[in-house]
Amino acid sequence: MVEYDAVVVGAGIIGLATAYHIKKLRPQSRVLVIDKMNTAGQGNTAKSAAMFRCFFNSQTNLTLVDTTVEAFKHIQNQQGLDIKLRWTGYLWLFSKEQFRTLEPVLKSMAESNLEYNVYEAEELTKQLNLNTQVMVDEEARVMRLADVDKGIFIPKAGSVDIDLVVQFYEEEFKKLGGEIRYNTKAEKILVEPKEALEIPYEPFFWQESRVAGVKTNQGTIKAKKTIVAAGVWANTLLHQIGIYAPMVPIKRQLFSVKATATKLKQLLKTKGFNSENCMPFTILPKPAVYIKPALEEKAFWLSYGDHFPRAFKLEDDPQPEENFYRYGIYQVVSKYFPQFLGAHSDSYWAGQYALNTIDGQPVLFAENDLLVVGSCSGSGNMKCDAIGRIAAALYVGEKQANLYGGKKFMVSNLGMTSRKVEPEKLII
Amino acid sequence: MVEYDAVVVGAGIIGLATAYHIKKLRPQSRVLVIDKMNTAGQGNTAKSAAMFRCFFNSQTNLTLVDTTVEAFKHIQNQQGLDIKLRWTGYLWLFSKEQFRTLEPVLKSMAESNLEYNVYEAEELTKQLNLNTQVMVDEEARVMRLADVDKGIFIPKAGSVDIDLVVQFYEEEFKKLGGEIRYNTKAEKILVEPKEALEIPYEPFFWQESRVAGVKTNQGTIKAKKTIVAAGVWANTLLHQIGIYAPMVPIKRQLFSVKATATKLKQLLKTKGFNSENCMPFTILPKPAVYIKPALEEKAFWLSYGDHFPRAFKLEDDPQPEENFYRYGIYQVVSKYFPQFLGAHSDSYWAGQYALNTIDGQPVLFAENDLLVVGSCSGSGNMKCDAIGRIAAALYVGEKQANLYGGKKFMVSNLGMTSRKVEPEKLII
Numbered sequence: 001m002v003e004y005d006a007v008v009v010g011a012g013i014i015g016l017a018t019a020y021h022i023k024k025l026r027p028q029s030r031v032l033v034i035d036k037m038n039t040a041g042q043g044n045t046a047k048s049a050a051m052f053r054c055f056f057n058s059q060t061n062l063t064l065v066d067t068t069v070e071a072f073k074h075i076q077n078q079q080g081l082d083i084k085l086r087w088t089g090y091l092w093l094f095s096k097e098q099f100r101t102l103e104p105v106l107k108s109m110a111e112s113n114l115e116y117n118v119y120e121a122e123e124l125t126k127q128l129n130l131n132t133q134v135m136v137d138e139e140a141r142v143m144r145l146a147d148v149d150k151g152i153f154i155p156k157a158g159s160v161d162i163d164l165v166v167q168f169y170e171e172e173f174k175k176l177g178g179e180i181r182y183n184t185k186a187e188k189i190l191v192e193p194k195e196a197l198e199i200p201y202e203p204f205f206w207q208e209s210r211v212a213g214v215k216t217n218q219g220t221i222k223a224k225k226t227i228v229a230a231g232v233w234a235n236t237l238l239h240q241i242g243i244y245a246p247m248v249p250i251k252r253q254l255f256s257v258k259a260t261a262t263k264l265k266q267l268l269k270t271k272g273f274n275s276e277n278c279m280p281f282t283i284l285p286k287p288a289v290y291i292k293p294a295l296e297e298k299a300f301w302l303s304y305g306d307h308f309p310r311a312f313k314l315e316d317d318p319q320p321e322e323n324f325y326r327y328g329i330y331q332v333v334s335k336y337f338p339q340f341l342g343a344h345s346d347s348y349w350a351g352q353y354a355l356n357t358i359d360g361q362p363v364l365f366a367e368n369d370l371l372v373v374g375s376c377s378g379s380g381n382m383k384c385d386a387i388g389r390i391a392a393a394l395y396v397g398e399k400q401a402n403l404y405g406g407k408k409f410m411v412s413n414l415g416m417t418s419r420k421v422e423p424e425k426l427i428i
Numbered sequence: 429m430v431e432y433d434a435v436v437v438g439a440g441i442i443g444l445a446t447a448y449h450i451k452k453l454r455p456q457s458r459v460l461v462i463d464k465m466n467t468a469g470q471g472n473t474a475k476s477a478a479m480f481r482c483f484f485n486s487q488t489n490l491t492l493v494d495t496t497v498e499a500f501k502h503i504q505n506q507q508g509l510d511i512k513l514r515w516t517g518y519l520w521l522f523s524k525e526q527f528r529t530l531e532p533v534l535k536s537m538a539e540s541n542l543e544y545n546v547y548e549a550e551e552l553t554k555q556l557n558l559n560t561q562v563m564v565d566e567e568a569r570v571m572r573l574a575d576v577d578k579g580i581f582i583p584k585a586g587s588v589d590i591d592l593v594v595q596f597y598e599e600e601f602k603k604l605g606g607e608i609r610y611n612t613k614a615e616k617i618l619v620e621p622k623e624a625l626e627i628p629y630e631p632f633f634w635q636e637s638r639v640a641g642v643k644t645n646q647g648t649i650k651a652k653k654t655i656v657a658a659g660v661w662a663n664t665l666l667h668q669i670g671i672y673a674p675m676v677p678i679k680r681q682l683f684s685v686k687a688t689a690t691k692l693k694q695l696l697k698t699k700g701f702n703s704e705n706c707m708p709f710t711i712l713p714k715p716a717v718y719i720k721p722a723l724e725e726k727a728f729w730l731s732y733g734d735h736f737p738r739a740f741k742l743e744d745d746p747q748p749e750e751n752f753y754r755y756g757i758y759q760v761v762s763k764y765f766p767q768f769l770g771a772h773s774d775s776y777w778a779g780q781y782a783l784n785t786i787d788g789q790p791v792l793f794a795e796n797d798l799l800v801v802g803s804c805s806g807s808g809n810m811k812c813d814a815i816g817r818i819a820a821a822l823y824v825g826e827k828q829a830n831l832y833g834g835k836k837f838m839v840s841n842l843g844m845t846s847r848k849v850e851p852e853k854l855i856i
Contacts, residue, residue, distance in 0.1 A: 144634060144635075191737040197570070205756050206715050206756065207571075239676065239740040239741065240741075241738075242736045242737055242740055244676055246786070248667065250670065287633060304633060307670055308637065308669060309619040309670055310669075313667065323629050327632055331632075331634070357672040358786070
């Protein structure tokens with residue numbers, strides 16, 4: 001039987017970025033990616049809002065995202081593949097109370113030369129027809145909304161077409177000689193004793209064992225290193241062999257609203273914020289419902305990342321809930337942006353995050369010839385290039401990864417035994 | 429409908445200790461314990477080895493265990509309930525290499541006045557007929573055993589009859605007016621909006637919600653505070669509402685060997701270590717198989733806490749694996765203690781730990797009127813009184829818990845947001 005140097009479970013954005021960067025570091029290695037779907041990026045990668053922002057107070061977040069976005073720019077500009085980078089910016093709206101809490105954080109971020117502009121409520125009303133004084137409304141009070149006091153505009157932020165990024169990594173990986181098998185579902189991780197005695201009931205607990213590949217619905221695949229980059233599905237495999245990655249699956253839903261009504265058309269084409277001449281990606285103060293300008297489709301994508309009492313429950317095909325839009329997102333958005341009054345969502349979908357409830361950061365570690373790359377907590381897309389490089393460094397045994405642009409990153413900082421990540425204070 | 433002050437899910441040792449200490453702190457509170465079984469302590473509490481040792485390098489462990497053992501002594505001596513405290517001591521066997529690594533740890537523990545005695549290999553051979561030179565044997569080398577270099581004897585250690593401790597907490601809780609309902613299975617945690625609008629589809633995400641009790645197979649129970657102390661079953665309930673407690677279930681097996689053969693009888697009755705005039709609880713160097721003298725039954729209980737590739741898999745009725753004894757424990761034990769040659773196990777059982785893979789310590793936190801008490805990682809029995817008191821302090825909103833003997837313990841040290849526990853270096 002062929003023994004691969006590495007088998008990567010999962011052809012989502014993280015699995016493919018990992019496989020590509022392994023191939024780049026070790027061109028002679030025989031690397032195979034497998035996925036249960038029939039093409040790349042068809043799991044939760046495809047379901048995301050595909051936004052990015054180079055604006056975090058945690059250095060970990062900032063480094064992972066900023067180097068990835070620079071890699072995106074390189075793909076778009078130097079490698080000549082149009083991955084539809086759109087520099088919409090982020091417009092983050094805050095109540096007076098929220099802004100007071102965040103002010104010191106923002107100041108220290110300004111000192112690190114992170115660019116942002118503060119907008120006063122009146123300017124926002126003028127530019128966006130934003131209703132900043134929602135609390136005069138009885139319903140808004142019942143819903144516990146909050147008046148908008150300020151907006152923070154973050155210019156180095158926007159969207160990308162994640163399918164095209166997936167395609168990029170897949171094609172480049174294949175050009176380097178990488179192999180992919182679709183319709184191949186990992187069912188079990190293969191464990192063997194390091195030194196087999198060839199007697200029944202191996203491995204015994206007094207033997208040292210290692211991961212030797214994966215059993216799939218298409219047969220067993222042997223590999224020197226097995227890399228699980230299966231997102232929310234990772235623990236289904238890992239728990240079978242007593243490996244723990246801190247992550248729980250949580251559903252996220254997106255609702256698309258077409259900008260057909262005049263007022264919505266105007267809102268989408270808001271000028272003055274960015275070079276795209278569009279409304280920025282906008283986050284409401286409370287609850288933090290967000291609105292993405294989906295320029296290609298002349299639409300808005302609306303979402304809200306709810307927590308308690310939202311279940312942690314693994315689903316292969318999570319379904320969006322119409323009531324989540326009708327009695328939730330719509331009610332909130334139309335108070336702040338009356339332009340949405342009467343707007344229906346004509347298409348919607350749902351996916352799942354692999355949420356690391358401990359610190360919200362990715363987890364990468366190696367043990368017993370198994371590598372785990374995951375727990376990206378919903379920001380895997382905007383960190384994909386950096387995570388792929390860190391995973392490749394872990395694979396070759398380097399202590400530091402070279403991120404795009406030459407920045408170094410300590411691999412063990414994202415591990416479980418000497419983990420070192422700062423808490424992020426700017427979360428949606 | 430009656431609204432209890434507190435409903436405790438789980439009548440295992442942790443649930444009952446918690447309920448009892450809540451009642452002690454708040455005699456007027458109406459407290460109900462529910463359990464799916466038909467009597468107390470029938471889950472994994474009943475499956476444990478029921479050992480304790482007041483010997484840890486982590487202050488957290490030491491405090492939790494030492495105060496609990498003092499509480500056990502009080503129950504046995506002052507309250508006059510024979511819970512069968514047996515001061516067998518722990519005899520921990522180490523190879524030369526292991527001992528070298530541990531020596532600094534042991535020294536610092538000696539400086540904290542933790543009592544232990546070091547035994548040389550020859551003394552151990554003389555007293556126990558221990559085979560310290562296993563590695564002359566070809567099979568032992570294949571099995572990667574290790575010669576015994578030293579033994580550490582820990583006097584403040586032994587066993588307790590955990591069923592009797594369970595009974596104690598149950599009866600004392602009931603004497604204080606506590607209520608218990610058996611055959612009552614919590615199926616779902618009840619979530620309600622804090623301020624209900626009495627319209628369909630509540631709660632909405634813009635409403636504040638809280639835990640308002642539990643739905644059981646015997647109907648809904650409402651409570652001001654809901655306390656989940658359900659051990660390995662906790663996450664089944666918690667994940668339904670997006671609450672995360674770091675724990676995975678892992679199977680543990682115990683095999684009882686009757687001391688009928690003369691050599692085993694002699695071994696069980698080993699003198700010179702303790703006032704029970706018995707073999708101490710003994711931990712082998714590698715792999716760390718352990719042997720408990722089960723005096724009441726004139727037997728030994730043997731076990732080994734295996735990890736990778738042992739699955740994390742929740743089971744209501746985990747089964748012991750005969751091969752785990754035959755090809756695992758038996759093979760190892762009989763190399764070190766030839767007295768076990770030919771010994772069969774005539775009774776065996778299995779349970780599950782709620783293993784906190786992050787730091788192996790219990791987890792206690794409160795949010796949205798829900799309290800979580802768990803992740804005891806296999807040492808819940810020897811920490812039960814302290815954990816019950818800390819849970820009760822959390823319930824009444826005290827920052828510090830009063831442990832048995834008056835020692836204070838910061839409740840938040842075992843929480844998730846400002847957790848503070850030292851890593852334990854002396855683990856089996």
